[in-house]
Structure formats: C-alpha cells, structure tokens
Amino acid sequence: MMEIQLIINDINYKVDIDVNMRLIDLLRDKLGLTGTKEGCGEGECGACTIIMDGESVNSCLVMAFQANGSNIITIEGLENNGELDPIQRAYMEEGSVQCGFCIPGLIISTKALLDKHPNPTREEIREGMSGNLCRCTGYNKAIDAAQKAIEYLKEGQNDFKNSW
Amino acid sequence: MTLNQVYNGSSIQQVMELLKEYKEDAKIIAGGTDIVVAMREGKLAPKVLIDISKIEDLSEIKVERDSIEIGAGVTYTQLVENGAFGKNLKGLIKACSMVGSPQIRNKGTIGGNIANAAPAADSIPPLIALGARLKIGSTRGYREVLLEDYFQKLKDHGLRNDELLISIGFMKAKDKEILSFSKLGLRKALAISRATISMLIGIDNGIIHNIVVASGSIGKFPMREIEVEKSLLGRSIDEDILDLAVDSLQESMDKRLEGRSTLPYKRRAIVSLLEEALRESNIYRSEVKL
Numbered sequence: 001m002m003e004i005q006l007i008i009n010d011i012n013y014k015v016d017i018d019v020n021m022r023l024i025d026l027l028r029d030k031l032g033l034t035g036t037k038e039g040c041g042e043g044e045c046g047a048c049t050i051i052m053d054g055e056s057v058n059s060c061l062v063m064a065f066q067a068n069g070s071n072i073i074t075i076e077g078l079e080n081n082g083e084l085d086p087i088q089r090a091y092m093e094e095g096s097v098q099c100g101f102c103i104p105g106l107i108i109s110t111k112a113l114l115d116k117h118p119n120p121t122r123e124e125i126r127e128g129m130s131g132n133l134c135r136c137t138g139y140n141k142a143i144d145a146a147q148k149a150i151e152y153l154k155e156g157q158n159d160f161k162n163s164w
Numbered sequence: 165m166t167l168n169q170v171y172n173g174s175s176i177q178q179v180m181e182l183l184k185e186y187k188e189d190a191k192i193i194a195g196g197t198d199i200v201v202a203m204r205e206g207k208l209a210p211k212v213l214i215d216i217s218k219i220e221d222l223s224e225i226k227v228e229r230d231s232i233e234i235g236a237g238v239t240y241t242q243l244v245e246n247g248a249f250g251k252n253l254k255g256l257i258k259a260c261s262m263v264g265s266p267q268i269r270n271k272g273t274i275g276g277n278i279a280n281a282a283p284a285a286d287s288i289p290p291l292i293a294l295g296a297r298l299k300i301g302s303t304r305g306y307r308e309v310l311l312e313d314y315f316q317k318l319k320d321h322g323l324r325n326d327e328l329l330i331s332i333g334f335m336k337a338k339d340k341e342i343l344s345f346s347k348l349g350l351r352k353a354l355a356i357s358r359a360t361i362s363m364l365i366g367i368d369n370g371i372i373h374n375i376v377v378a379s380g381s382i383g384k385f386p387m388r389e390i391e392v393e394k395s396l397l398g399r400s401i402d403e404d405i406l407d408l409a410v411d412s413l414q415e416s417m418d419k420r421l422e423g424r425s426t427l428p429y430k431r432r433a434i435v436s437l438l439e440e441a442l443r444e445s446n447i448y449r450s451e452v453k454l
C-alpha cells in the first residue's frame with residue numbers, strides 16, 4: 001500500500017493504492033469512475049484514454065503510482081453543472097454513438113486534440129483519433145461530431161466575449 | 165505480480181542510488197508503453213519499479229549551436245513539437261511522428277525505445293545515422309557509447325542493472341545534409357513485413373559528399389549499412405544511385421540473411437524503402453538552402 005495525491009476532474013484526492021494497480025484500476029475499481037473503459041489492456045484500442053497533465057494517454061499503460069502529483073481529466077469531468085460539454089453534445093447530435101463502448105475514449109481524444117489545436121483539418125482530426133478503435137461506426141460520424149464541436153467551441157468563446 | 169515496492173523518482177542521483185541498492189530486482193519505468201505490457205504478459209516481473217517520468221532533468225531537449233542532446237525521458241510528442249529540429253532533421257521527426265498513436269507518442273520515450281532494444285524500434289535508425297552517442301550513468305560513474313556500437317555488442321555495451329540511460333546526443337546535420345526516414349509495415353505486423361531505412365546525406369555540387377545509412381528490422385538489430393554507404397559515396401546524384409543502393413543492400417542481405425525464409429520478400433521490399441529515402445533526400449534538399 002502507498003498513499004498518493006492527485007487531482008481528478010478538479011477534485012483533490014488522497015488515496016491508498018496497491019503498488020500493482022494501473023491508473024485505470026484506480027479510476028474504475030477504487031474511485032468508481034467507470035466512464036473510462038478497458039478494452040484491450042495493451043495500448044491498442046484507446047477505450048481507456050484520459051487526459052494526464054494536459055496530454056491524452058492510455059490509462060491501461062500507466063501505473064497508478066506514476067500519477068502521484070498529476071492532474072487528470074476523465075470523461076466524468078467534461079460535464080459542467082449538469083450541462084454536457086460541447087464535444088459530448090456534438091457526438092449526440094451527429095448520431096456518432098452506437099454501442100458506446102469506445103465513445104468516452106474518442107471524446108477525450110477529441111478534447112485533447114481541440115485543446116491543443118482549436119482549428120484542425122479533417123485529416124488532423126482523423127490522425128488525432130487514430131489511437132481509438134470503434135467496432136461499430138465508421139469513424140466518419142465521430143469526425144463530423146468533432147467538426148461540429150469546433151463550431152460550438154468557437155460560438156461559446158464569442159458568447160463569452162459578448163457577455164463582457 | 166511480484167511487485168512490492170515503487171518509487172516516484174525525483175532526481176537522477178536518487179534513481180542511480182536506488183538502482184545500486186536493488187540491482188536486478190528493480191526496473192525503471194518511463195512511459196510504461198513497453199514495460200506495463202511486458203509485466204502483464206508475465207515477461208517481466210520486477211520486485212521494484214522506479215518511475216522516472218517526472219524527473220525534469222531527463223525530459224529536456226538541450227539545443228546548442230552545433231549539437232543537440234535529448235534527455236532519455238523525452239517523449240515522441242515533445243520531440244515532434246520542438247521547433248529546434250530544422251528541416252534537414254526531418255527524418256527523425258518523421259520517425260517519431262509515425263510511432264503508434266497520439267496516446268503512445270504522448271507517453272513513450274526515446275530512452276525507453278533504446279533501452280527496450282526491440283528490432284523494430286523506430287527512433288533508432290535515424291539516431292544511428294546521426295552518429296548519436298548514449299550517455300549512461302550509475303553511482304560508479306558515467307560512460308558514453310556510440311548508439312551504433314551499443315546494438316552491435318549489446319552484451320558488452322548494453323545497460324547494466326544499476327545503470328540509467330541519461331541522454332542521447334548528436335551533432336546537428338550541416339546545412340548541406342539531409343536526414344531521411346522510410347518505413348514499411350506496422351510494429352505488430354509479422355517481422356517479415358517490417359523494415360526501416362534512414363539516411364544522412366550531404367551533397368556538394370551534385371556529388372554525394374558524405375553519407376551514413378542505417379536500417380531497422382533488416383538484420384537482427386538496427387545497424388549501419390556500410391556497403392550502401394560505400395556504393396553511393398562520391399557519386400553524382402544524376403547517376404542511377406537507386407540501382408547502386410539496391411544492389412549493394414541486397415548483396416549485404418544475401419550474406420546476412422542467408423537461408424532465411426524472409427530473404428526473398430525483404431530483398432524486394434527494400435527497393436521501395438531505398439527509393440523513398442533517396443527521393444526524400446532530394447525533395448528535402450530543395451528546402452534546405454544550398
């Protein structure tokens with residue numbers, strides 16, 4: 001056992017972890033944040049994608065103790081006061097979701113991309129999602145959703161400016 | 165898992181002392197993209213893990229006037245996003261930007277790629293072509309080894325269990341030099357369909373003035389392709405340099421891979437790899453001021 005401190009979705013945590021735990025085990029089994037999914041467990045499918053210190057990573061390849069002192073965002077952290085994040089809204093509106101298993105990871109990858117590059121081309125969006133496998137859809141709807149989210153995020157910024 | 169002790173490494177010195185204390189029982193973990201998979205598959209069962217991913221001294225890219233030193237903990241993303249790699253170093257950036265996926269590039273490190281020593285490690289051929297040297301440290305002191313020699317004699321030069329790979333350093337490519345990279349096949353593809361080539365070529369008045377060629381997955385480990393270098397050195401770029409390169413590489417492969425079932429396929433596969441590398445050298449050349 002070992003105690004670590006980290007921030008997850010803007011909340012400070014002090015938790016006891018087992019040294020063998022991966023970050024995905026900590027999130028899902030210990031903290032009940034089950035929005036993050038485990039698919040392959042070996043870095044291939046992206047279902048476990050989270051944002052760690054500003055970068056998208058596979059939480060199945062990070063040991064929990066390595067997150068000591070880190071700032072983590074999971075899919076649960078995207079909604080704001082009961083309002084969906086614009087990226088989540090865009091995924092719903094574009095009908096980008098079938099079984100849904102891959103979607104938390106895809107949405108986090110979309111967020112990681114747009115946080116860094118607010119204006120990606122379609123090709124850059126495809127590349128940004130290339131670490132996420134989806135067995136149901138053909139990815140095109142997810143890319144459409146990302147493009148819609150870009151518009152929402154721009155509008156949001158304008159609304160913000162207008163309110164000043 | 166037998167793992168029972170873990171450390172959040174905070175400095176190079178502290179990590180070297182921990183390695184001295186635990187020796188073969190301990191393993192370094194950087195990005196975890198190789199080692200976590202290996203532990204889960206039961207291929208590795210360290211008792212102690214030492215995380216180096218938050219040690220700032222290991223994640224710096226130091227750019228001097230003539231040289232670059234990459235900390236062992238630098239990730240592919242950090243390298244690709246660093247503006248210091250000029251156009252004539254594009255081959256290294258290309259190799260790093262083609263690794264895995266964004267998530268893998270955000271975590272995976274250059275040091276991990278080298279220490280893990282997989283035949284298909286993508287960052288290694290361009291670094292060999294650049295003449296990179298490894299800086300390795302332990303409480304016994306520091307040593308340097310040429311990356312090219314490291315794999316040639318892994319038994320002699322490889323990391324000891326109390327050693328930490330600290331950085332990878334090389335001279336910047338000169339104005340008239342271009343580093344290229346070409347890759348065939350995915351990492352998980354069968355070994356037969358994987359191969360990479362990286363070339364550092366310097367051209368002066370249309371003549372190949374200096375050349376270093378390195379390959380990945382064409383031999384047992386990443387290596388210099390000396391015969392290809394010899395066949396192209398001093399040639400004019402207007403000659404049929406592709407044919408010369410193909411003939412000499414195939415000849416080396418015939419000796420090296422004699423009797424292997426992969427030989428006939430790889431003999432053909434390298435044609436397109438060499439073509440891409442040479443084409444890139446020319447394309448890139450036009451972007452570098454001559």
Ligand SMILES: Cc1cc2nc3c(=O)[nH]c(=O)nc-3n(C[C@H](O)[C@H](O)[C@H](O)COP(=O)(O)OP(=O)(O)OC[C@H]3O[C@@H](n4cnc5c(N)ncnc54)[C@H](O)[C@@H]3O)c2cc1C
Nearest residue numbers: 043194195196197198199264272273276277279285286329
């Ligand atoms: C889905 C997936 C796709 C991948 N695609 C590619 C690809 O396209 N090309 C490619 O080349 N690789 C690929 N890899 C392999 C891997 O990502 C790279 O080899 C990566 O560079 C490893 O770095 P790391 O920091 O994650 O290493 P870790 O897993 O942290 O460590 C690997 C090994 O190196 C040792 N080590 C690490 N750093 C040091 C150090 N500073 N000193 C001493 N020992 C050290 C560790 O003890 C361990 O034995 C892929 C992996 C996955 C899971």
Ligand code: FES
Nearest residue numbers: 039040041046060
């Ligand atoms: S579960 Fe982590 S990448 Fe598939």
Ligand code: FES
Nearest residue numbers: 099100134135136
């Ligand atoms: S919606 Fe089912 S896996 Fe993507």
